[in-house]
Amino acid sequence: MKQVCEGKANLGKKATVKVADAFNFIGIEREYFFSLVMFAQAKTDDKKRFAYAEMQSIAKASKVNLIGVDAYKYYDSWVHPVVRELAPAMPGAMPKEIAGKCVHEVSAKEVKESIEFQVRAGILKKTDDGNYSQTDKLLGGDTQSMSLAVRSMNRQMATFAVDALDRFAADERYVAGVTMGVSDGAFEKIVETLKQCRNQVLEIIANDDKVDRVLRLNLQLFPLTQKIEGADDEK
Template sequence: MKRNPIDTPDIFKFHDIRDYLNQWVSVMKNNDKKFSLRKWAEKAEVSPAYLPLVLSGKRTLTEQALIKFIPHMSLSKEQITYLKQLRILSEAKSLAERRQALNRLQKIKKYKQLNPQDLEAYKYLNNWTHVAIRELTSVEGFKLDERWIQKKLKTKVALSKIIKAIKFLLENKFIKKNKKGQVEKPKHKIVCSGGVYKLSMSQFHTQMLSLAAKSIFETVPERRNLIGQTIAINPTDFDKIKDIMSSAQDKIQEIVKESKNPSVVYYITHLAFPLTKESDESNHE
């Protein structure tokens, strides 16, 4: 008697390969008593110890390993294409590789149909002028005019790009005109997850850090604040440092809520990243 195919998760709804694989494994375990991680790994001729480490995020899923797993997942050609790009989006260290992967995903019709909010968020964060112009609408005397906006921006931006940014913000309701013709910044929940979120934020932060470097030379010290220190710490203390940074951000938001008559847009961030490798990282090289 032929068995009915197992109804596995819709891959096109996922933005992180681990989320999909963990869901897929869960469904397989619940519907196929013969299924196990060990058997799946053996069929793929991969070490049984490797798979749990990948699913938990402790090991990277390589392209070679994924190619070995795919024949035992009953996926269509389109699903396989999607899964391969999802791996790059989730695992690639290169920003360019992840960007190319997302561009390929956007060409898949079903992905575009199921994930309009993620693509909208990506486009919003992919251009720092979108964020700057949206915040600029809160400034007293704001004018929805490309020339006025161009004069307000500290970095020179072409009028054509500002016009395009305004069109995007209006069409996607990041800003809107009220009955009086005034521009408002409505509450707009930015929905983005998994690899798309990582790519969006990576590109946004890269752009903003580039502007931060320029501000050292183009903004007078009284109008900027760059504080930093280079320190040696125990990695176990890093979470405490992150908590302090988050607390500072919350306090800044409290000030913003009470601020009256805003006249300028600032980008405020907190940075912390390692300059050296941990001992276990060095040992693996």
């Protein structure tokens, strides 16, 4: 059990039952625990989605508020982060008006549902004058429990990045890239540099009080080849 808690081992079917018995999980608690184990050990996104759907179904039936479910839902669609930025920046605007500002197609109904969800989840709050404000200026999305939803978000935004090449003039976007051969050591340094760059951007955002548009920044670094066997670690 100690190795499982430390992430060094997985629970097999028999072990899962034993753990459930040890904690006296019965009924809905037991079903949810089995689905949680399935979610944590799933090897594919489809299997993770299936297990997550089971967890949601169990929680809904028992009226349980699941930790992390709201965050998972938030990162599962591009609509939520865009609406989170637009709603406070457009005081008094109706969902149809907010939808009209989005570059990619979204309905007024989807915007309305997104606002309601974010208020319910505590991501947005409704002010006394009927407008909306963010409960936190910045949100993160790097925890392991949200990895599937964050990957879904990254896929959507990567598609939008391709679309932006033809949709927007060069002075409305910034796209640059470099193809490079690197060692493992250089790779780690580049990743650290990108993390620092992201943090610097977040600092700029945190100190910017006026919003007149919503942008997306993608930082992508990925292999184009397999590793060369026998290559020296240092160049």
